Amino acid sequence: MNYLLENLGDERFQELCQALLIKEFPNVQCFPIGQPDGGRDAVVYFNSARNNKEFAVFQVKFVKNPQRINDPHKWLLEVLEGELPKIKELIPRGAKSYYLLTNVTGTGHLDSGSIDKVHSLLEENLDIPVLCWWRDDLCKRLDSSWDLKWLYPDLVTGTDLFRYIVDQGGLTDSSKRFDAITAFVRAQYEEDLEVRFKQVELQNNLLDLFVDVPIHFNDTKEDRHLQYLFRGVLREFGSQEDNNVIGAATLFSKSLFQENVPQLVLEGAPGQGKSTLAQFLCQIYRMKLLKLEQEFNTLPISVRPSNLRIPIKVDLRNLASWLSKDNPFSSDEDDEALYQWEKSLESFLIAQIKYYSGGFEFSVSDLHAVAKVSSLLIVLDGLDEVADIQMRKELVNEVVKGINRLRQTSASLQVIITSRPSVFENSPGFPIKKFPHFRLVSLTKNLIDNYTTQWLRAKKIYGSQASEVKKILKNKLEKPHLRDLARNPMQLAILLSLIHTKGSSLPDKRTALYDSYVDLFFDREAEKDNTVRENRELLIDIHRFLAWILHSESEQGKHEGRINTERLQSLLSEYLKSEGRDSSMTESLFTGVVERVVFLVSRIQGTFEFEVQPLREYFVARHLYETAPYSPPGNEKKGTKPDRFDAIAKNFYWLNVTRFFCGCFSKGELPSLVERLNVLLEDVQYKNISHPRALTAMLLSDWVFSQNQYSMREAVKLVLKGITLRHVLGSGKRNSDVLVLPSGCGREQLVDECFNILKEKPTIDYAWEIIDLIVANSPKEERKNHWYNYISGIEGEKEFSSWLTYGLYMGVLPDLTSEELNLLIIRHEFSINNLVTLLRAGHSKIIESDEKFSSIVIDHILNECIEIPLKRKETSILLNFIHGINPKSYGLAFDISKPGPLREIRSRYGYHFDILFDGGYDDSLTIQTQIAIPENQELKMCYEFLQYSSNETDKHATEWVNGLAPWETIVENLRVLWGDRWSIYSLAITSSNVKIPKDKEEIDLFDVSTPLCKRTFYARNASSIWWRKQIESASTEMDFMFLSLLFLTSANSNLLKNVLDYIQPVFDKISNDNWEKVTKQLEYTRRVGNRRDLALNMSKLPGELTARTVAAIGICVNDRDSIKLYEVHLHDYVGTDVSVLKFCQRVAFTLVEHDPSRWNQAISIISRIYSQGGTFDAYYHSIYRRRYMGYPVQIPVDVAKQIANQPENYPRFLVDLAERACRDEVASQIVPIGTLAKKERWFENANLLTV
Template sequence: MPDYDLTRLGDRAFEQLVVSLALQELGPGVGVFGDGKDGGREATFDGTINWSATATSPAGSRDVWTGYTVLQAKYQVKPKPTPYDNAVWLQQQLKSEIAGWSKAAKSRSRSRLPRYLIFVTNIDLSAVAKVGGIDKVTAAVKKELEEAAGEGGGLDVQDFRIWHADQIRSMLDAHQAVRWAFPGLLTAGDVLAKLGHGAVSLGNLDVKDPLRQELLKSLTADRWIRLGQAGGSGDAKLWLDDIAIDLPAVVDGSHSGTVQAVKHVLEVGNTVLRPRQLDRYQKPHMVLVGGPGQGKSTLSQLIAQAYRTAMLSDANVAPGAQVILEGTREALERLDIAVPGNRRWPVRIDLAKYAEELGSGRDTSLLRWIAQHLSKRTTDTVYPSVLRDWLRVWPWALILDGLDEVPSQLSRRAVYEKVDELLTDAEDLNSDLLIVITTRPTGYDERFPEEQFRHLRLQRVPPEKAAAFAERIIDKRFPDDEDMRLKVIGRMADAARDPITVRLMETPLQVTIMSLIVEKYPNLPPDRFTLFDLYFRTVSDREIAKDIPDARFLSQNNSQIDKLHEQVGLRLQVDSETADGADAHMSHPVLHDLAAALMQARGFEEDDASARATAIVRAATQRLVLLVPRDTGVGFDIRTLQELMAARAIIEGDDSQVISRLRTIAHHPHWRNTWLLAVGALLKRSDRFERLILELLQNLDSEPRRLKDRYPTSPMLAAEILEDNLASGRPRFERGLVACLLTSLGRPPVNPRRIADGILCIPSAYRKTVFEQLGSAKTSGPVRRAASALVLDAMEGATFDQGRRTSIKITTLKLGLTELEKQTLHRWGHSSLGEGAEPIEVNSQIDLADYLKSAVEITGLDSEEAELLEYGIESLRGSKFQISGSDPGTAISSIVNHDSAEPLAKVLENETLATAVIMALNTIPGSHWTIEAIIGGLLKPIQDRIPVGHELLASMEESQDLL
């Protein structure tokens, strides 16, 4: 009997294994594991079990059970070193389990009590007669059951059995098909046998295996953490395994608390996710949603490294790779994360580069893209058909990093389609596939299938974790300078206690940058712009202060080097706005020409300017190392630094020009972080920008083509300014932002989560007013009631402050929502409101296009205009709703068709037609707010992502603020 390592499975996968084996042993009447009221997970069988016919019964046994049987799994992550210790552990577990059943019998808290029990464990028990683990545990269980029955509490278990590790292994020998579903139990020979003979052999992990080659190369590449080359005394490289951090996250707006993001992903990945596997997670795939610098890509690296470590755990690798594997194991142990038991093959894809491929017109599937990637990095050509076989037989972890860096709506739609295609293929193959996607929240429209994807919304780093993370960074940067190490740690501790600067230590990137800044500056920055700007200044000042020949040149040309970074950042931000520039870089000749133009603008002659440009480019790319090699040119290694430089370029000019530029980029999600950094810089420059920015927000949503303020952007911007702490110490500005934020409650609730985040950042002085505003919706119309209810629901899912949650619940009760309203909200916003209520009666489905066409008829357009508008409205066809109640009734969303609404967006460029749509929407009853919300949900993402970069450059060239 092979010694299958059951500890590789993990507890949930072990439960899945038990169910699969029970189905084979007992028959199809076995029910899937479910959570009991006592917290235990169990499977059941109701019927007759003839033990003489099963592989688990001793020879000669003729036992027959008839009745309700419960199977309970007892999994030990790390079995004890001796059978005796294992027996003691199991005995205690079963004693506690029986006590729980006995208590349930007395209190009648379980609907049904077992007549028979089967306990299943992964531990080994000694078979020595009378004194061995098996006999001792059996005797102990028998005694506990007799005592429970003697108490007269109603628990009357007639018989029981214990399936221990050796019996499980015997069952696996008898039912090899079950073993095939659990890769932790497979050998390389098993995999090769199942794959058959092909052009390339995958999975044996010998030196010829392309998978091994790719794993080792990726293991090394993903070890490096960005921002490690700051120069100066603390120039030690930062490795992922040195400073890895896991972040808290809320799962799908859960109200029950947070999970640790990486740990949660790996726990889900430890189970078998094949579509036809019983007890499979209902939403097996995940989207990690986090803001700038929040560590999404680093978390994706850690997930991939964990799976690479698991895959290579039995391989004989070179010493360098072994160091990384050991480092990863230590990092996971420090984070209280187990090395994955389900050894998934990890594939980490840069979605921006994949989107470029799709944007070029090549209809490349994800499998083909992965095959191309493998073939480039290994010595063999790996064909998509071979990968498809590998997907069929072995679990995968497909990590798609950087959806937010896919700029155009068209490219995103292509990515969604390719993910859907892969999911369809994986389901057909019954593949064990885990998909993890990372994105920023801004501009993300949650288009992945909700029945298959859960969202993990990353939270701020808790202060104690931020302090520990900072200390690890400092330890690595100053391994031989104890005085400097203690000095920087002390300043970081001061920063963590300051209510202003602690807000700048809420993401891993901010903590890392802060540790670099406090080395030099005792007075810490109050906002994100100053934080990142100081980082840039710190790197520059360090190089100038060094005793090197280039230092004098850097000092003399400091302003021109700054200007070069700003111009490069602006142009790359423009280039990365479109699909073909998603992974933007600037070629060396273009960079040189840009530097030469800067020197000519300073008054140097052409030849002299060219020579100086060469020196400036060398200083920028070799000394400051913020511009790093990218493909055939250079780019910023940290996206926020590119956005910072673009922001610095935008704010050059007079007030009216600067505000006009901010208006140009305000709607586009790609420019949002640049916009916020620019606002931070302007507020630092002068208090007059408080008034100018508030005026911008008040007038921003006035364009007819955007249907004016029906789907506003300004409340979202106000929320993000508040969240960025830019209004701290500015009460008048703060009041204006709060007022702007609350205007969203009068519009259809297209993005309640973003509004909720902003409200939660409002200072305590305004909270009473805000809750009064939310509660006052009780006497307002259906639109305001719906918006307030969804915002309150999103707030409850985003906070774990009990005081706030109490206020939220009380305010929600004040709204006095009807059952019909609750269910309408539940169908639209996927909120907890209306969950579990009786289905409401509805009329037949109405198509959104037909409804809107009939509403537009009253506007009196001529035939040509009407035909053009009808063409645009037709792009909404497929989205449907139902009407409940008497006229006008309540509109309830039933289907939202996410096909492109671009034709309607194009039609709305005509102001006459846009005005006609506005007039038509004005005739819609308030109780039909979901209709407006559907239109906004389809239309706004398209309009917001209309490229604006070249318009911005043109305006800057006109004002001579661009070279």
């Protein structure tokens, strides 16, 4: 097929060519577009020979109008005149073949055709083999590259590409299959044209009202690749006006993001816009497929995808029904679709395609065949709406299996799952490791302004009237409680409607806001319709009653929150009878409910549901509050307001209902609400989990207690009490908004209490959580003043150092002025730790301007391998030097799967310092960034070294892997400048992984005349006798450290057997601080270069091993062997050696990973070490995130309760883990509210039906 290559333009055509090259040459190195490349758009290095620098060169030439070129031969001659000198320059550098790629069509006449002529020309002028890929060559390669056709849809536009790919997919009767998918896409397009919130009385066009809600990545320390990817997309496409936030639609539409994150979970609070985003993402692809160019061109450029996908949007409630063998698209029990039913995602998808396409035949085989040649987008919306725990487990399991099957066949598959954040962490969900979790966050001020403008335009409100609405909104947003309401798109729409109608008279509470909105809506409808006008209160009560029925049934897995026409009419009739009303009103009320009021909508023919879940939850809350009976002494009744609160407050599924319910309470009822919260807090099941405190914080945020200051203060005390007692704070990455209080509702008291806790010198992990709370609950300037006022009065150096670190993590230390910082420096002796803290905070200038400070820091960098994140274009000599000497930044050459220049590989992992000396490869830098040559002599030495480093990193990673030359250049230059230092030794040991033959001539490890890298490489395969000789030669502590790290890095079972007795005394000669440096670096050097775990034979080890030796060997062995080492040698260890304690901690977690029955033993070890101050923060968080986050952990409930009852004895993350187990147990014992209401006869005296 002849593709429309010219539609791509110059740069996109080059990207396409590079993508084709990657398919043919997996190890190809592609160069950035639009930069000087020396005649190279891509190269492929040959890896067959030692130190191989040979490569093939690829060059791309694009012509805008190739049909106008009458003589391709002549055109190419003119092009090559300027390129041949560049190509010839590459031959001495290792170029062994040359490829030219072009969109020009070649002619095939023998000898006289352009193909033969150009080939002859190139061979005459070049001494290497040459080949030209003409237009036909590129098109033939594209024929089988289905994924690229969808990534570059402009090659064949719109429906033509769609039809072509379906036709070429090997489908029988392909025309019908094309028609089925087209009809399906069109039907879903028409269904999603409007925003799902009709009550705002707008045209409801999705494109007119869509606002790209900001998104945040729930990152972990183990997700470094995703961190850098997210930051990279944020830098390029994020909003500069809103502090580099990025919208979810913008992020998800980028091909780079889709390639790296093919499946994810998107979390968002009620009304945050999850379902609207699902609609929007699918719509933009439907527009492209259906050739709706006019609509597509109205989209912001930032959200327009360059690729093409077939979108399939799924309501997960429908999938849950299907998995229960109930067809959600039909009320017919004898439904034909169920005869072909299979319990699988694919089976459901074909049922959905059949339904929306109008009945076209479509099979699972057809689905996989289309997927094979297509790119798919599957959006699974509303995981949280599948309330039944067992059903959700089954659904998650089937979705994961279905996605895995489709991914095997699909050319490209993107999966997005939406959900509210899980209120109990161990509820069934998708594992974070396989499904990275992202979350929607609050609207920024700019987005609020943008949405307001769109809303006014849609309402046709202009001029002074529009200005008045904006003015009132601006004034209201200055009040914290209303500002919080406006950060949610749905609530902002309600707020704007109320402002437009009522002006400044807005309610304070969240529930009251909904009350006002419902009143406003019924006021409008009453003017238009007699039924609404005459039966207003009855219609409101009916909606509340129906919401109760649907929400209660949904919790029990019944009907997925829907009701069919027949049952709706039946319930209306029965409700009227129970209220003593005329049942003949049923028909008119039915019309009023479904046609006039439209809180209930029909998305599936013959069924009705509440349009948005928050509205259903609001009506349920009102129903429960308004129908609660009076229970006087002597005539007590069940189902009172306290009874109902106790029930729904304990039920996680009813959390949002609980918030609305509490918002109904009057001023006089608020003290009883606080009382019930305290009862909940003391409940035997709930006292060990954060739910009572989190719920109280939410109620404070909803301004529930604003009418009663005493009740508000009592509620704040309840929250603070939990923090003081070290209960789970809910301030981790995934729950950062749980304990965020508004100003005037406990925020100030919370921040003060947190600062008081920090003054008591808590363990560092607890301090981190406290700092998280401070950051979440205070503006930066406020916490800066609070922090600075306290640290300015500190006298002790140790406390000062701690608070300096607190300031770093609070984000306030970087904002100190030079004057403020100098005042602190004058009053305190700045130790190396404090100077490093200043470096981390970005205050490198004040250090570099002081010769003494800079000398201390450089000495520390050379003697300890430290890491500090480096910003792009960072001009600090010291910060760049830290990265320039870091062994990890060079060791990346061994670990990378796609080789290239080391400079580029390092940038992928955040090491950007190379670009500061020559502008580098990074296309985000349009000008060279120069570092001024410093006057300070030691800084000048650092600068000199960075120049050497920058030059060497131009070399390909294969040169670093297959030879010592670049390593020696780096290391020997460092030695010339500073002599033998610990960081230099560590760098040299990293180089010992190179793949070269062993030197035959023996080398002495301490022969300073021999390059250090040669010595470390020789040691890698040295004999036991050689090692014993080196042990005898070592004389200084630095010798002992170097020898120990090198031995442990190189050790095998034979060396342990023959040398361990000799080297153990060396280990013990090293000070505690320096031994910690050895083991810290060993954790890296033992893993770099894909070294295997050390094979351990316990019987061949010496009988007496010191604690240090055991812990050091434990770093090198697998988990099971580390357990053996611990049980034989360290089970009764009572020392304080940090490296040993750290190893014991690791073993404790390894124990339960391999044998969950050993939790009691594990927590005994952990508690003992924690009491000795062994928090080891970074290590803890790494283990926690990698092994447990996102996966159900079967910690026994009795163990969890033991931890939760004594949280001060355990690391914070383990307390969090225990709380999750307690929550899981609570969740498993919750009785559905509908069942409880029926059992206790809540509605008996109200003459209302029960579920």
